[in-house]
Amino acid sequence: MVIAVGLAFRGFKRAKIISFAVFFFFITLSVTSNLLVVIGTIMAERLLYLPSLGFCIFVVALVQVAMTGIFQKRPILSLYSLGTVMLLLVSLYGLRTFIRNRDWRDETHLFSSVIKSAPESARGHNQMAADERQLEFPPDDN
Numbered sequence: 001m002v003i004a005v006g007l008a009f010r011g012f013k014r015a016k017i018i019s020f021a022v023f024f025f026f027i028t029l030s031v032t033s034n035l036l037v038v039i040g041t042i043m044a045e046r047l048l049y050l051p052s053l054g055f056c057i058f059v060v061a062l063v064q065v066a067m068t069g070i071f072q073k074r075p076i077l078s079l080y081s082l083g084t085v086m087l088l089l090v091s092l093y094g095l096r097t098f099i100r101n102r103d104w105r106d107e108t109h110l111f112s113s114v115i116k117s118a119p120e121s122a123r124g125h126n127q128m129a130a131d132e133r134q135l136e137f138p139p140d141d142n
Contacts, residue, residue, distance in 0.1 A: 017061040025054030041123070107131045
């Protein structure tokens, strides 16, 4: 994280779009990361929608740099290496999504994973207890 921000500061004059994307990602992530201000919620995928825009801008800027270099016969990044990196990223994110989908089978699995990743989470323990109470005492149909 520190290296990415340092490189964004260093390359601000030469690659403004890439620097903007890095800054945008980390600034929007800092708002919901519970590092600067405790917002009282569990860090989850829903909090990464806006920061992911910075990542998308970064990827598009890299593709633009690669395409510009190829058309000017000065390839900074070849399409082959760029395609390999993109395939690797998509594969890793796809695998992570596949693994995370197991947690969403039902509420018990979901909040068990929350408690496993954040053992001090009061909200996770509260939801897990509420889920267990529903199993013990099913609602009456009367």
